[in-house]
Amino acid sequence: MTIEQQAQVKNFLLKWQNQVCENISEHEADKKFHIEDWRHGAGGGGQTRVLEAGTTIERCGVNFSHVQGKQLPPAATLRRPELEGQPFSAMGVSIIVHPCNPYVPTTHANLRYIETQTNAGKPIFWFGGGFDLTPYYPFAEDCIHWHEMAKQACEPFGTDIYPQFKKQCDEYFYLKHRQEARGIGGLFFDDLNQWGFHDTLAFIKRVGEHFLLAYVPILKKRKQHIFTEKERNFQTYRRGRYVEFNLIYDRGTLFGLQSGGRTESILMSLPPVVNWQYNWQPEPNSPEEKLYEDFLVPRNWV
Amino acid sequence: MTIEQQAQVKNFLLKWQNQVCENISEHEADKKFHIEDWRHGAGGGGQTRVLEAGTTIERCGVNFSHVQGKQLPPAATLRRPELEGQPFSAMGVSIIVHPCNPYVPTTHANLRYIETQTNAGKPIFWFGGGFDLTPYYPFAEDCIHWHEMAKQACEPFGTDIYPQFKKQCDEYFYLKHRQEARGIGGLFFDDLNQWGFHDTLAFIKRVGEHFLLAYVPILKKRKQHIFTEKERNFQTYRRGRYVEFNLIYDRGTLFGLQSGGRTESILMSLPPVVNWQYNWQPEPNSPEEKLYEDFLVPRNWV
Numbered sequence: 001m002t003i004e005q006q007a008q009v010k011n012f013l014l015k016w017q018n019q020v021c022e023n024i025s026e027h028e029a030d031k032k033f034h035i036e037d038w039r040h041g042a043g044g045g046g047q048t049r050v051l052e053a054g055t056t057i058e059r060c061g062v063n064f065s066h067v068q069g070k071q072l073p074p075a076a077t078l079r080r081p082e083l084e085g086q087p088f089s090a091m092g093v094s095i096i097v098h099p100c101n102p103y104v105p106t107t108h109a110n111l112r113y114i115e116t117q118t119n120a121g122k123p124i125f126w127f128g129g130g131f132d133l134t135p136y137y138p139f140a141e142d143c144i145h146w147h148e149m150a151k152q153a154c155e156p157f158g159t160d161i162y163p164q165f166k167k168q169c170d171e172y173f174y175l176k177h178r179q180e181a182r183g184i185g186g187l188f189f190d191d192l193n194q195w196g197f198h199d200t201l202a203f204i205k206r207v208g209e210h211f212l213l214a215y216v217p218i219l220k221k222r223k224q225h226i227f228t229e230k231e232r233n234f235q236t237y238r239r240g241r242y243v244e245f246n247l248i249y250d251r252g253t254l255f256g257l258q259s260g261g262r263t264e265s266i267l268m269s270l271p272p273v274v275n276w277q278y279n280w281q282p283e284p285n286s287p288e289e290k291l292y293e294d295f296l297v298p299r300n301w302v
Numbered sequence: 303m304t305i306e307q308q309a310q311v312k313n314f315l316l317k318w319q320n321q322v323c324e325n326i327s328e329h330e331a332d333k334k335f336h337i338e339d340w341r342h343g344a345g346g347g348g349q350t351r352v353l354e355a356g357t358t359i360e361r362c363g364v365n366f367s368h369v370q371g372k373q374l375p376p377a378a379t380l381r382r383p384e385l386e387g388q389p390f391s392a393m394g395v396s397i398i399v400h401p402c403n404p405y406v407p408t409t410h411a412n413l414r415y416i417e418t419q420t421n422a423g424k425p426i427f428w429f430g431g432g433f434d435l436t437p438y439y440p441f442a443e444d445c446i447h448w449h450e451m452a453k454q455a456c457e458p459f460g461t462d463i464y465p466q467f468k469k470q471c472d473e474y475f476y477l478k479h480r481q482e483a484r485g486i487g488g489l490f491f492d493d494l495n496q497w498g499f500h501d502t503l504a505f506i507k508r509v510g511e512h513f514l515l516a517y518v519p520i521l522k523k524r525k526q527h528i529f530t531e532k533e534r535n536f537q538t539y540r541r542g543r544y545v546e547f548n549l550i551y552d553r554g555t556l557f558g559l560q561s562g563g564r565t566e567s568i569l570m571s572l573p574p575v576v577n578w579q580y581n582w583q584p585e586p587n588s589p590e591e592k593l594y595e596d597f598l599v600p601r602n603w604v
Contacts, residue, residue, distance in 0.1 A: 052579075052580060177559045177565045178565060240572070243545060243549070247545070257478075257479045257550070263480055268580050270542070270578040271578065272577055273575075273576075274575075274576045274577070275574055275576070276569065276574060278336075278354060278363070278566060278570050279566045
């Protein structure tokens with residue numbers, strides 16, 4: 001049962017990994033994904049794919065991993081203390097795209113499948129994941145398109161799903177110490193098994209598919225937008241927030257580092273070039289201020 | 303009693319803050335420290351001093367803060383669970399120097415004084431702090447000088463003090479997920495009150511003084527060393543480790559962010575320009591490899 005379910009999930013995840021890489025590669029004439037297989041000390045392994053220093057893509061990482069462990073790490077059991085000390089199997093694909101052009105948003109997507117057991121030895125599973133968008137110089141129409149795709153992904157599963165997972169996304173990708181949203185959100189869910197294995201997997205597949213429908217058109221539309229050093233500096237400055245979020249708060253990053261994951265594959269999510277400036281403030285009425293005031297706040301986009 | 307002790311510590315810390323700024327300013331003809339006073343929501347405040355974009359110093363922050371709180375944050379009570387829920391007063395100066403030249407090491411120093419009470423209402427205090435050095439292209443003679451100064455600072459307090467605090471420094475400034483030391487260490491101590499208030503403060507003063515005796519000669523000696531883009535890139539790459547350490551592990555950073563400190567003053571420790579490269583490895587027998595193999599390992603320098 002478990003073996004067959006794992007095979008189905010794995011099959012889909014590997015296909016999705018391929019698909020994402022194909023869709024991204026299309027925008028690069030000379031650069032290809034560098035592929036690396038790795039083994040995990042405690043059991044399992046994965047495949048990291050990275051494309052760097054392209055003309056459109058500054059860094060894109062598409063990472064598959066399947067690891068087993070003797071006990072769930074704190075990043076999982078803090079949320080579910082009743083599972084402390086239980087062995088687990090975790091499988092997932094994580095995607096990060098850091099584009100060169102500040103007019104193209106950074107995006108992140110993740111789909112994961114966990115199997116473990118209760119104290120009483122009863123096997124349990126859940127899915128988690130979602131996708132979110134982090135623009136620097138956003139276009140309202142892109143944000144609407146992004147959230148429309150998120151909504152469409154959820155629709156067959158009930159009209160309450162999108163609002164719920166959208167809200168969870170806004171809450172999750174929030175930098176408490178800055179009192180700032182990381183981006184304009186999308187979908188975020190965890191502990192998902194309410195529809196049974198078959199239907200929950202069907203949902204996961206829709207999320208995977210709609211991620212590409214959501215992101216690729218924005219990438220195509222904005223990748224040749226003209227920009228100057230000023231916009232580039234703002235992009236590298238804002239990327240600092242991405243680093244802060246991933247290293248201070250991100251459950252996936254902490255889960256990975258705590259469970260002895262492969263550091264280079266986990267931290268592949270960090271942006272290639274970043275700057276921090278002390279107490280930087282946007283000019284009044286500038287596009288940079290507009291980002292903070294109109295976009296980095298929870299909004300109903302659809 | 304407490305008020306008088308706090309005044310003595312404050313007096314010293316403010317003097318040290320001035321002294322450090324004077325010693326750093328000497329290396330800049332045109333740039334001065336930008337000074338900002340701030341208030342803390344829960345009580346207290348501080349003064350942040352930042353010098354940026356100099357010819358020798360890319361960023362230097364020298365931050366005084368004195369904050370009160372209704373309960374010690376997790377970064378303190380995880381270590382001392384018996385103090386959970388106790389009100390506190392925390393005072394300190396934090397220093398970070400990110401030099402322009404990759405041949406000049408980054409340095410960090412901190413001295414702090416905490417007052418709180420036990421469950422039974424008994425007032426307690428402790429000092430903490432230390433200094434450490436993070437070179438990119440190190441010179442063995444500089445490392446020896448650095449540790450000689452650290453040792454001299456401790457000498458009047460017993461010959462066992464330097465080895466103990468040096469070891470604690472090696473253990474503390476360690477990136478577990480990289481299995482790498484952050485730098486070549488120095489001194490690190492916490493919960494220090496064993497010599498009583500008067501003598502412990504005398505020790506703290508020696509540490510403050512010896513920090514300048516340790517760092518300033520290295521800064522002077524190396525600030526005009528010739529370097530190329532290659533060394534600069536390695537410096538900005540290695541600065542990524544600094545970011546990883548401060549955001550994932552550093553007790554002071556987490557204490558500050560968790561206790562509602564001023565984010566810009568706390569994250570002033572982050573380097574101005576940073577790059578991450580996927581799975582970067584040093585060339586065999588290069589100076590970069592030498593850093594990893596000969597310096598970023600615990601060593602007896604004196």
